[in-house]
Amino acid sequence: MPDNVPxxxxxxxxxxxxxxxxxxxxxxxxxxxxxxxxxVWLSEVMLQQTQVASVIPYFEKFTARWPSFEALAAAEDxxxxxxxxxxxxxxxxxxxxxxAREVAARARIPETEAELLGLPxxxxxxxxxxxxxxxxxRAVVVDANVERVVTRLxxxxxxxxxxxxxIRSLTDSITPDARAGDFAQAMMDLGSGxxxxxAPRCLACPLHGQxxxxxxxxxxxxxxxxxxxxxPQRYGTMFWIERDHRVLLVRRPAKGLLGxxxxxxxxxxxxxxxxxxxxxxxADWRLLDAQVRHGFTHFNLDVALAAATIAAHTDxxxxxxWPVADVEAAGLPTVFAKAVRVFGRMHA
DNA sequence: AAGCCGGGGCT
DNA sequence: AGCCCAGGCTT
Numbered sequence: 001m002p003d004n005v006p007x008x009x010x011x012x013x014x015x016x017x018x019x020x021x022x023x024x025x026x027x028x029x030x031x032x033x034x035x036x037x038x039x040v041w042l043s044e045v046m047l048q049q050t051q052v053a054s055v056i057p058y059f060e061k062f063t064a065r066w067p068s069f070e071a072l073a074a075a076e077d078x079x080x081x082x083x084x085x086x087x088x089x090x091x092x093x094x095x096x097x098x099x100a101r102e103v104a105a106r107a108r109i110p111e112t113e114a115e116l117l118g119l120p121x122x123x124x125x126x127x128x129x130x131x132x133x134x135x136x137x138r139a140v141v142v143d144a145n146v147e148r149v150v151t152r153l154x155x156x157x158x159x160x161x162x163x164x165x166x167i168r169s170l171t172d173s174i175t176p177d178a179r180a181g182d183f184a185q186a187m188m189d190l191g192s193g194x195x196x197x198x199a200p201r202c203l204a205c206p207l208h209g210q211x212x213x214x215x216x217x218x219x220x221x222x223x224x225x226x227x228x229x230x231x232p233q234r235y236g237t238m239f240w241i242e243r244d245h246r247v248l249l250v251r252r253p254a255k256g257l258l259g260x261x262x263x264x265x266x267x268x269x270x271x272x273x274x275x276x277x278x279x280x281x282x283a284d285w286r287l288l289d290a291q292v293r294h295g296f297t298h299f300n301l302d303v304a305l306a307a308a309t310i311a312a313h314t315d316x317x318x319x320x321x322w323p324v325a326d327v328e329a330a331g332l333p334t335v336f337a338k339a340v341r342v343f344g345r346m347h348a
Numbered sequence: 349a350a351g352c353c354g355g356g357g358c359t
Numbered sequence: 360a361g362c363c364c365a366g367g368c369t370t
């Protein structure tokens with residue numbers, strides 16, 4: 001079927017959504033007024049490449065502590081980064097704060113897709129989602145769920161990412177003028193609960209009678225994706241430096257991997273285990289008989305662990321001396337939190 | 349256009 | 360043990 005022939009998708013999908021919508025904390029209650037744009041924006045940024053179940057506790061924590069753009073704009077960088085710790089993609093947290101401050105300075109968040117697109121951390125998907133969900137505008141909202149649903153509906157055989165322009169055109173062809181926000185969220189709920197990646201539950205889907213992918217008998221083969229390269233293996237060492245029941249934490253550079261986050265000191269990471277080569281200073285290091293393994297987006301990391309206790313008067317690199325008993329409150333990214341647990345077990 | 353950027357859930 | 364995810368920014 002050519003792209004310019006509309007299908008009756010929106011009406012049955014919205015009917016299904018009215019009966020089966022997920023009850024999520026950033027959504028307005030059924031029958032209520034439009035949702036709070038602050039909550040829509042915050043949830044959309046947290047949900048970038050992050051699943052709903054992971055976001056919910058962070059969303060509750062953030063909205064309780066910072067209930068508005070103004071409140072968030074007044075937060076300090078360090079406390080916001082610590083609150084974001086564990087959620088990943090830390091550039092989102094830096095952009096979140098920059099965006100809140102810009103919105104607070106303008107006294108309100110813009111309502112058009114084009115204006116939203118100019119704010120930090122808001123790209124094409126998020127601008128469309130906020131315009132549709134918070135402000136009821138017709139916008140073509142394409143995320144990974146929509147890509148999966150649409151490539152199945154139309155049995156799109158061309159591979160991602162090259163086929164994205166056509167997916168957008170197909171999504172445009174089924175997006176209604178009214179209730180565009182509900183339509184977008186309905187597509188996401190469908191993609192999350194019915195039109196799932198591995199084993200879609202087609203017989204529970206309100207659209208299976210109109211789905212070319214269902215008709216092929218193998219809907220799970222869509223979307224077609226380009227082959228992925230294997231992740232390289234890299235190695236590093238983390239250093240636990242204790243002085244007077246406190247441990248040395250440093251701040252990672254603002255940009256790059258885990259940028260702007262508190263961390264344990266590390267040497268450079270490379271293709272071979274560096275041992276103590278990158279130690280921050282000479283000391284009586286104890287190499288622990290343990291390793292920490294962690295997967296990042298584009299490489300896997302094996303970390304060796306080294307510990308030293310130094311006397312109270314000893315000079316050491318710049319950083320924060322954090323109470324060992326309270327180190328879990330430092331807001332460390334997960335790879336460092338893993339290492340801290342191992343140090344705590346083997347150092348005690 | 350391609351690479352960089354986390355972490356956890358699911359199968 | 361992979362695959363996946365309510366993507367955006369930088370180069």
